[in-house]
Amino acid sequence: MVFDGGVRMRQLRPTRWFGHADQQSAPGDLDDLRAKLKKTQRALRRSRRDLAEAEAQLTAARSGLVLPDDVEKVLAGVREENLSYLNPTYLRTLALAVLDAERRGLPGAVVEAGTARGGSAIVMAAAKSAARPMYVYDVFGMIPPPTDSDGTDVHRRYEKITAGGAKGIGGSTYYGYRDDLYTEVQESFARHGSPVESSSVELVKGLFADTITLDEPVVLAHLDGDWYESTMTCLERLAPLIVPGGRIILDDYYAWSGCRTAVDEYFEGRAGWRREERAKLHLVRETPGA
Template identity: 60%
Template sequence: MSMAAQLRRLSRHPVATLRSPIRAGFFTRRHPELGHLIGQVRARRLTFLSHECLIDLAEAVLAMERRGLPGAVVEAGAALGGSAIVLGKAKAPSRPMKVYDTFGMIPPPADRDGRDVHERYAAIASGKATGIGGETYYGYRDNLLGEVGDNFRTLGVPAEAHSVEFVQGLYEDTLRVTYPVAFAHVDCDWYESVMTCLRQIEPRLVPGGRLVIDDYDHWSGCRTAVDEYFAGRTGYTFVRRSRLHIVKAG
């Protein structure tokens, strides 16, 4: 099936987030440290992602390690670091991981973003946005990068010991992917940010590597960027889990 056909099929069947305590319990029995960590990340309100989303990310990285795929783990869009902490724990400590973010205010959307995105940004820019669990929106915080590093250490995944590097700045200025990538979590909302990530990461994705697109079903600009980028490309399978997974053949 062509990429365009896969995308059309996916667009007709929106993701339904799983809410299964049985699955969470099974995962924790198999991977007690990771299962406990995911619970802590959720309890501390370090991510907007559900328990099931975090399990999906962890399982994908564990599968990557079992297969012995070469390359780095990349996250674009960290918020308070919750999903990055899970990824950092799931991967081998020696495997490099880069976390890209402005670690501050999200940049404004562009013309290719839809009304939903512009309305959300207007709320953020007005200072009226709320964060996870009603707390202060992370983009308003004075030292978000420091907070993220502290969250890694507090939850027992210190960045230095797990080969995690934080890269601060706009993606168009900082995202220069010159290394192989085994796994990437793209969680950066707007069209231009997502397109920049795809242009930089996809050519470096190793056979069997995986992109997880967090906002494909949530923000119009993200969906447009993914649809445009992959419309004429072959060699990828699109998989519905709690988020859209794009897997390179190999």
Template identity: 45%
Template sequence: MQVLQAVAANPLQRRIRRDKLTYLGYQKLRSLSRAAEAVREVPGCVIECGLALGGSGIMLATELPDRPFHGYDVFAMIPPPGPNDPAKAHDRYEVIASGRSEGLGGETYYGYVDDLFDRVSDSFARYGVPTGDRIHLHKGLFEDTLDPQWPVALAHIDCDWYDPVKLCLERLTPWLSPGARVILDDYSDYGGAKKATDEHVAAHSGFSVERDAGHRVLVYKPRA
């Protein structure tokens, strides 16, 4: 199955996976590519909340070359889950915090890398999308850094737990262009991410909900 998925992937997706720059499988990478294609006529920038090793951000920045890209991450050990996250999230974090989490392909888990920001920046440059006028990486907690002041066409939220997913949705929604897409990577993996997403959709009109390769995709269509 993995071989068939690799054959269906495009060369950029295969290279990113080969270079061990993303935890996303080919199905989710293709889902992101479909979202990028869907917003080509939608004005606004691309935002990723939770870059990890940078692979999916590199892909989005490459596939939408005329858009500003803003990536947000602590570029260090991720913050712990909170009371709205189920036991699975706390068990996973205990493994991470104890130093026992394994990285991709036997490499060091990215959260243990001291110079992660520099490594991710170097990866963007190596793929031809260097930081600068168009590509912006923001280091720190989302509550301190995520403050968009521009229209948003596409947002990829990949931050696991209830509190960060909730915060990202709250801060991004006022800036979404009509037709914008918000991709929730962890909706089907962590109960806190699902809870935050479901609550936000219930409290805010204008979202239609789609499923694509394990992602939850929110399409913003505000009423006139």
């Protein structure tokens, strides 16, 4: 019984959750609950990152950093033609990073490693000055195989790709199955107002290990290499070149285990970088050094 000020009150019964209080949950029920909890936690983390992204773009807008109409037009065209897996918010993030570098007068090239059909690179090219160099690296064909450093999620995805089961953007042919992706990307740049010949853009075909040999400042590196080996190669060769105030944007950190492992290993104990948990992971160079 429960008493309050000498007044006899009703007897409280135990709260019963998921059936009778004296019954134990079956193992299957516990597994379902754990799975639901993990799913909810993932959704919560994603929502927090999306909120951080929205706050960052709002801060940029308040400071006067907004996409010009011509860049918005390019972005819309890229989306309409299914040239990028990225949604408009992510594409604006890349364009705003380029515009921010232009406004602040930061030196250095813009780099994209892993371009697929070229959409995100085209948007960044539209945002940069014609004189600023841009390097776009890709095999322009079938994605290279993962290694033992990648998790089962990556290997399952690669098996699906090589089996011919991958779907392209908006139902189009998957980029790795296209006959002449290099020419397609080159033509897409021109069609959207940034012909590579007159826009200081270089499309570099081949494995990252063979082609990324830059020895000049980099202000922005958008890394979309998916797997461990490609991501680590990019970090080892590009991170030391990022100028103070420049940044690396990791497209796949939240998506693929190999990319996540490579990033965590490379930046463990490495000073001089600020981590921004946004819709995509940003790593901002604060001080010079490797």
